[in-house]
Structure formats: C-alpha cells, structure tokens
Amino acid sequence: MILTQSQIQGSTDINTLSDIVTDCHRFVTEFFEVISQSAPHIYHSALQLAPQSSIIWKLYSQQMYSPRARVVTGVPASWDSCTASVGVTERYTKVVWSPCSQFIATSLGSMIQILDSNTLEKISIFKPPSSLSNATPRFPTFSPDGCLLACCYLK
Secondary structure, eight states: OOOOOOTTTOOHHEEEEHHHHHHHHHHHHHHHHHHHHHHTTTTIIIIIHHHSSSSSHHHHHHGGOOOOOOOSOOSSSSSSOOOOOOOOOSOOSSEEEEETTEEEEEEEEEEEEEETTOOOOOEEEOOOOGGGGGSSSEEEEEEESSSSSEEEEEE
C-alpha cells in the first residue's frame, strides 16, 4: 500500500506519521497469513475485517472490491492485542517479552533463543560457557530499553 500526500491530508506532523505507521504495522501483523497467501485479500477480506476506527480502514475502505462479501457482524471496534502462534517441538521453560515488544527470549535446555516478536523467527541463540552446559537458565530478563538480556543459571 502506498499512502499519497493527499491521503495523509497534507500533514507532516511526526505524531500523525507515527500513528499511520503503527496502524499499518498492526494491519499487516493481524492479516499477515491471508495477505502472504494472496495479496488481493488486502482488499477482499483484510480491509473488511479491520476496525472501522483504524487509520488504514479510513484511508482505503472505499477501495474494497468484493461486492459479494460484506461483514454483517463481528468487526472489532479497535485493534485487539497482537497475537501470533507457532508450532514447536521443543519444550520452552521460560518465555519473556522485551519491553519494546520487538523480541521474545525463550529458554530451551541450557540455551537462550531470541525470536522476532512479529515473525517468531529465531534471531539469535546464546549458549552458556561450557562450565554451565548442564545448568538450567532461570529468569531471563531484558533491560528497560530491550537492548540487553541477562540470565542466571542454576546448576
């Protein structure tokens, strides 16, 4: 989707731009599965199911081109919490969100994995020193800015 200057109503206010970016991010996150399978579903279904109070709906609702489909009931009033799921074969013992909501730290055996909170892809894996390879990680914790991760190990 491309926003034109007239759609943003000529505003260059940084708060307005931030709101638009945040709303677009929520839209893509919410409807990622259907959009990744079929881009036209942005207009066929995702826009129809987006909250009518959202910026993205206000900007693009007139471009919905599925006259046979319409939502009778169930359109949310606003965005709900962002959720995602992934099937795993591993058994995680601890899962912690970063304060900036961009990362998830999980403990798996003696390792700590960092996942992207939007895609749930592994970003990094931290292994303990060999002296702690049989120890269990406890209490992984992010720094307030989400840039650092601390964890203690129990033998």
